Amino acid sequence: MTRVMPRRLAVLAGIGLALLLVPLIGLLIRIPWTGLGGDIAGSGDAVRVSAVVSGLATVVAVGLGVPLAWLLARGSFRGLSLLRAAVLLPIVLPAVVSGVALLAALGRTGPIGGLLDDLFGITLPFTTAGAVIAASFVALPFVTLVAEAGFRGINRDLEEVAATLGAGPWRRFRRIALPQAIPALAAGVVLGWARALGEFGATITFAGNLSGRTQTLPLAIFFELERDPEAAFSLSLILVVVSLVVLTAARRTWSR
């Protein structure tokens, strides 16, 4: 095979690559390497909150998103495409809008939030649980999107054969469809986690900002920018490094 890459595509690809890499490189150049240690040491709370919130949010997003994806991929009822559009909405909406929506429903004065407060004394805004909910809300559609594509790509005839072999709907899902969709699901987990980790707008609007409770790393970076921009560069480095590590570890999910 001769040269695979047509020249005009190569140029555009190069520009795209530059667009993505130049800001990253710029960030790396501007990092105040001398103060780095102190900055990172001071970010312990934000790192911890981010780890907990993004981890739990990913669990929620996957635990709910995969069954939802199965419903969208295998269901056949009127309004299915409308349902899919609603599920994917948070991907398109600005995160702040998602935060506002969460406040409207789950806030103290909202229909569900008010009920939770009256019956159980539970309020979600300004809590870590609230941050988890905000991150789950924006991550769930990503997981669902990727997982549904994965389920759609599977040969449904295999599920039919499994049915003739006595497998009911649960066994067909667990032993035939799920194992084959693992590569797509893995990509969904990584994507969902990445979205949850980088989540800002919905978190600050719904869960608020309090160090040690709701201040995730992105929030910490935003406020650091007000106080000490160079420290903001250092904190950004943490996010970049962590993300690079996870993406590298998960690189098999793309190539398979």
Add this chain to the structure above:
Amino acid sequence: MLTCRASASRNGFRLQIELEASPEEIVAVVGPNGAGKSSLLRILAGLDPVGDGHVAVDGEVWEDTAAAIRRPPEDRSVGYVPQAGLLFPHMSVGANVAFGTERPEQAAGWLDRLGLGALVDAMPSELSGGQAQLAAFARAQVRRPTVLLLDEPLASVDAANRAAIRRILRRELRDTPGYRILVTHDPLEAAALADRVIVLDGGQITQVGTVDDLRSQPRSSYVAELVGMNFFSGEASDGAIELASGARLVSASVPDGPALATVHPRAISLYVEKPTGSPRNVWLARIASIEPSLDQVRVHVTGPIDLVAEVTRAGAAAFSEGDEVWVAVKATEVAGYPR
């Protein structure tokens, strides 16, 4: 007894069938592509609805639209062997065969029985077409289904291995208790594996019988084509059948009235000069095409009567496409029977 009545719309045509099968005989459903053969299997397996009708096996109602009953496939005692086997690609052969059963040792037993014992840990992608087909067969059999369904069982087996796999299948089918229904477009498969044949064409059952019945008295040009016979339809009186084209075929014995007739391709003689002698059917025709087969040559002639003759290579040497040729068929070779 297995009874099935189905009336359903499928991809633009209407499936309208009513059939019975007994566990004593192996049934082959034969028909052109798109006739509804696979649809019939899917209905029996419970993968598609019967439309308007019912499926009952040994007194158990599996489906009945009038009573709003429909048992899903997992609740039917059915074994389904799809085209090309359709093994689960992410499981080993052994895991595939053991899928339907609680007891994996039964799976090992079946693999050994079919000569696949060494492949128990292999992945489906490593199998040949024939091996995959047998593995799928074992997978279906492990559950000891009441009804065994096979969809084009030899279609994905390459020609060199087909005879061997066919022999194994024939042995296994004969040893299997219960209902056995297979679908095929290959008359050789039907002849080798089945006791009774159901012909499905355009969603309707057009003929039912043994392979001999089909061969000696096909009831449609499709079946005649399948069994390799020339086929004619017309009105018989006094031993002569008048065809739609006006031409007449003399048959040694055919009752008066609407009639069908077959002529074997090898019973046709071709001459350069008009032949003298006994044949009662002689006419001038033109050679439309000459097609070499493995050991014979098939000559398609057109004229007052269209038919295909099979002659030896030596015999065909004298002819070229477009030539005029004299065709002779003995009356005894024209097998006529009521329509």
Add this chain to the structure above:
Amino acid sequence: MSEATDELAIAFGEPSIELSVAGSQVLVAQVREGAPLDVILTADEATATDLARLGVLIADPIVFARNRLAIAVAPGNPQSITGLSDLADPNLTIVLAAPEVPAGRYTAQMLETAGIAVSASSLEPSVRAVLAKVELGEADAGIVYRTDLNRGGVSGVEITDGVNPVTEYFAAALTTSSDPEQAAAFVAFLTTPVAQEILADLGFSQ
């Protein structure tokens, strides 16, 4: 201050003048990177000093308005909050501006001086966000500027002048302006009676 700028610009006769009212450090960073701003208005003296040190100011900054803090509560004051000390009640949900923004810094200083410990549920990125949370009913009370109480949807509770810090607003024209003369003229305009009346209407003190 953001609502004021539109009115002030119109009154000045130049509605399209480039007025940047942003969080202070972001502002300094933008100017340092060469953003083409004409005039800067900031409540943060440190910002003005930083910019002066950078040498981008045409003249020394001037104070053109003052503001004080106040407590915002839900309309009708359902929790019957009367003053700062009530905010120490742990059963109340209080939101404050984050110490990284000027309002938040003043709030923190004020509370420390007054010796009141408030356990805030959230430190918001702007006074506007604090106001929103109170307006939405998510927070029982928040500390905002007196000028913010003008916008309906909340009731106000005064903070006694004694502990209430004064916020001074500085204005300065920048050398990065495309029309430095006009920029300087605008700064001068801010101390005229016309401008001062607009500011007083919005709740600013002299």
